[in-house]
Amino acid sequence: MIKRIFSTSYLSILLVMLYAPILIIIIFSFTESKVLGNWTGFSFKLYTSIFHGGIHHSLTKALWNTLIIGLIAAFISMVLGTMAAIGIYNLMPRAQRAIKMMNTIPILNPDIITAISLFLLFVSLGFTQGYATVILAHITFCTPYVVLSVLPRLRRMNPNLYEAALDLGATPFVAVRRILLPELKPGMISGFILAFTLSIDDFVVTLFTIGNQGLETLSTYIYADARRGGLTPELRPLSAIIFITVLLLLLAINQRAAKKKL
Amino acid sequence: MDQKSINDIISVEHLSHAFGDKIVLKDINLSVKKGEFVTILGPSGCGKTTLMRLIAGFLKASEGKIFIGGKEMNKIPPHLRPVNTVFQRYALFPHLNVFNNIAFGLNLKKLPKEEIKKQVKQVLKIVIMSDYEERDVDSLSGGQQQRVAIARAIVNKPEVLLLDEPLAALDHKMRKDMQMEIKAMHKKLNITFVYITHDQEEALTLSDRIVVIRDGVIQQIGTPTEIYNEPVNSFVADFIGESNILDGVMIEDELVEFAGHHFECVDKGFEPNELVEVVIRPEDIYIFDISEAAQFSGQVTSSIFKGVHYEMIVITPEGYEFTIQDYHYFEPGKTVGLLVKPFDIQVMKKERYWNTYEATIVDKEFVRFLGINFPCDSAGEFEPGSDVKVKVSFQNVVLHDNEEDGMLPGIVSFILYKGNHYHLTISTRDNENIFVDTNDIWDDGDTVGISIAPDSIQIEST
Numbered sequence: 054m055i056k057r058i059f060s061t062s063y064l065s066i067l068l069v070m071l072y073a074p075i076l077i078i079i080i081f082s083f084t085e086s087k088v089l090g091n092w093t094g095f096s097f098k099l100y101t102s103i104f105h106g107g108i109h110h111s112l113t114k115a116l117w118n119t120l121i122i123g124l125i126a127a128f129i130s131m132v133l134g135t136m137a138a139i140g141i142y143n144l145m146p147r148a149q150r151a152i153k154m155m156n157t158i159p160i161l162n163p164d165i166i167t168a169i170s171l172f173l174l175f176v177s178l179g180f181t182q183g184y185a186t187v188i189l190a191h192i193t194f195c196t197p198y199v200v201l202s203v204l205p206r207l208r209r210m211n212p213n214l215y216e217a218a219l220d221l222g223a224t225p226f227v228a229v230r231r232i233l234l235p236e237l238k239p240g241m242i243s244g245f246i247l248a249f250t251l252s253i254d255d256f257v258v259t260l261f262t263i264g265n266q267g268l269e270t271l272s273t274y275i276y277a278d279a280r281r282g283g284l285t286p287e288l289r290p291l292s293a294i295i296f297i298t299v300l301l302l303l304l305a306i307n308q309r310a311a312k313k314k315l
Numbered sequence: 316m317d318q319k320s321i322n323d324i325i326s327v328e329h330l331s332h333a334f335g336d337k338i339v340l341k342d343i344n345l346s347v348k349k350g351e352f353v354t355i356l357g358p359s360g361c362g363k364t365t366l367m368r369l370i371a372g373f374l375k376a377s378e379g380k381i382f383i384g385g386k387e388m389n390k391i392p393p394h395l396r397p398v399n400t401v402f403q404r405y406a407l408f409p410h411l412n413v414f415n416n417i418a419f420g421l422n423l424k425k426l427p428k429e430e431i432k433k434q435v436k437q438v439l440k441i442v443i444m445s446d447y448e449e450r451d452v453d454s455l456s457g458g459q460q461q462r463v464a465i466a467r468a469i470v471n472k473p474e475v476l477l478l479d480e481p482l483a484a485l486d487h488k489m490r491k492d493m494q495m496e497i498k499a500m501h502k503k504l505n506i507t508f509v510y511i512t513h514d515q516e517e518a519l520t521l522s523d524r525i526v527v528i529r530d531g532v533i534q535q536i537g538t539p540t541e542i543y544n545e546p547v548n549s550f551v552a553d554f555i556g557e558s559n560i561l562d563g564v565m566i567e568d569e570l571v572e573f574a575g576h577h578f579e580c581v582d583k584g585f586e587p588n589e590l591v592e593v594v595i596r597p598e599d600i601y602i603f604d605i606s607e608a609a610q611f612s613g614q615v616t617s618s619i620f621k622g623v624h625y626e627m628i629v630i631t632p633e634g635y636e637f638t639i640q641d642y643h644y645f646e647p648g649k650t651v652g653l654l655v656k657p658f659d660i661q662v663m664k665k666e667r668y669w670n671t672y673e674a675t676i677v678d679k680e681f682v683r684f685l686g687i688n689f690p691c692d693s694a695g696e697f698e699p700g701s702d703v704k705v706k707v708s709f710q711n712v713v714l715h716d717n718e719e720d721g722m723l724p725g726i727v728s729f730i731l732y733k734g735n736h737y738h739l740t741i742s743t744r745d746n747e748n749i750f751v752d753t754n755d756i757w758d759d760g761d762t763v764g765i766s767i768a769p770d771s772i773q774i775e776s777t
Contacts, residue, residue, distance in 0.1 A: 213406035219393040221420035235410045
């Protein structure tokens with residue numbers, strides 16, 4: 054009995070510690086106060102002002118930039134990562150091990166190293182830094198994760214499936230599109246979601262590759278904002294929206310996974 | 316283009332294939348007639364699946380040519396070949412239901428919807444799976460998945476149907492039933508079947524002709540009865556059915572000596588006193604209470620009931636062991652008379668009399684072959700550095716339990732019992748074979764140490 058009380062209270066404390074900051078931000082997103090912690094009455098004003106130009110137009114712009122960069126980078130990573138996984142899977146065992154190790158290096162490599170090396174690369178190639186370089190950089194660190202989420206699907210697949218499609222008269226292209234891709238789809242989708250969250254989440258690499266043409270993503274915007282002194286109050290409703298969206302996405306994914314298992 | 320016999324639907328010429336340095340098929344020549352049921356039979360790793368993959372087009376041949384329907388196929392990709400395959404593990408498309416799996420090939424041909432429906436229905440009837448169209452393939456049993464896999468292949472009306480060990484994953488009874496169904500389907504469909512298997516019984520039951528392959532080389536091509544009754548070598552005899560295989564000497568035409576006795580036989584064309592191997596099937600030895608009719612005699616050491624017949628082991632006074640099958644029971648310990656009729660003795664040329672290797676003289680004491688230096692008494696008689704040939708008799712190769720005790724490690728890869736001794740094939744790491752005659756019992760796959768005494772290596776100049 055005592056043991057149960059201890060274990061449940063331990064769990065509740067842990068959960069409260071984890072979620073309290075987010076909870077507080079959500080609560081205080083429904084008030085107008087400029088300073089966090091001051092309750093000045095219930096209001097939706099901060100929510101409406103995110104989406105209404107004015108002085109906070111730059112925040113919504115940063116949000117859109119983040120989403121667009123995330124979607125493009127995740128999509129391209131998904132395509133490249135899937136192609137790479139198929140290639141790796143068809144290599145001889147020894148080459149396969151070598152390439153798989155090379156694939157994990159970007160994952161283990163500290164962000165700052167990736168950031169600096171990409172920065173130097175873009176500078177030395179004379180690229181103007183902006184949208185394109187950020188997307189390229191994000192693709193660089195997202196693709197290995199897609200490879201890692203597609204490879205297990207390939208390994209679980211019957212190795213003769215692709216050949217069976219060819220055998221039945223499909224050209225290699227049709228065999229990939231109609232047989233291989235549907236088989237790999239779950240791995241590709243989870244790779245895409247992973248890449249998308251990684252891209253949204255990223256700060257270090259983005260900061261080094263975003264250039265100085267005034268392009269901002271959410272993370273660089275918040276960073277700049279914090280350094281200017283005090284966070285914009287509109288960040289509170291924005292955080293709330295992002296959190297709820299992610300939560301809903303997660304629920305949807307879990308629901309899907311549970312359904313698949315039945 | 317070469318002129319091919321119009322009757323040959325498949326013709327394979329001088330086909331060889333290697334993965335890296337490992338040669339898996341050596342100079343395969345084979346032709347299959349239209350409508351024939353040909354089985355490619357061999358132990359696992361013999362290259363039979365590689366041969367199938369070459370015919371289907373999943374692999375490109377290193378050397379040689381494949382013709383299907385008179386057309387050279389070497390440069391034709393798999394999706395353009397008039398061949399369909401039933402894969403070992405079915406390879407059904409998991410995200411498609413039964414109907415869409417079977418319709419896959421027809422859809423690619425862009426047939427009208429109604430036509431596709433009709434043909435799928437028809438083929439489901441053939442494989443006795445009507446009303447399963449909407450089922451998920453994962454919900455089907457192994458046997459049902461197998462039927463769908465066959466349906467998916469034959470619905471395209473291929474000229475050749477390749478079946479790669481299609482029944483390997485089914486249980487014994489299911490396999491028997493499916494064998495009969497496949498045979499019936501072959502009769503009905505008028506499609507050429509090329510069937511890959513390691514199961515000799517399956518091969519004997521199903522085929523019009525059997526191609527026996529070992530280590531990438533065709534050993535024998537023939538009808539089931541030819542293969543069974545007239546195996547060309549001890550491998551085929553041992554692989555197909557049960558057999559007594561013994562060393563013998565061909566005294567003259569139609570007279571052979573083995574197990575210490577002379578026997579009349581029907582084989583001719585050997586050199587006088589040529590060393591041969593003799594095969595006698597267990598059911599071809601007559602066993603009876605000792606009488607004057609007996610050619611030789613022996614003592615029963617074991618007798619086991621096998622359902623229809625008894626299987627008995629008989630040892631002759633000369634020390635040879637025979638397996639005999641008979642409907643009558645003779646209790647262990649009893650002395651019996653034995654008789655073999657001339658046409659039941661199959662005499663085969665010996666594949667080899669010695670272990671022979673290319674070698675180089677290192678110095679006065681050593682000769683180098685199989686990748687290592689062997690001490691050799693007669694090495695001094697040859698110029699150091701010269702290329703020679705060495706011979707080692709089967710009895711003079713010594714095997715050790717521990718790899719470290721030998722001069723060279725190896726793995727027992729094939730065991731043949733010859734009545735009074737075992738003839739072993741030992742594979743070295745470099746895929747060279749060493750043949751050993753021994754009385755000791757070893758198991759397939761045992762790792763052994765191999766050594767050869769300095770006085771048992773004979774050197775010949777080349």
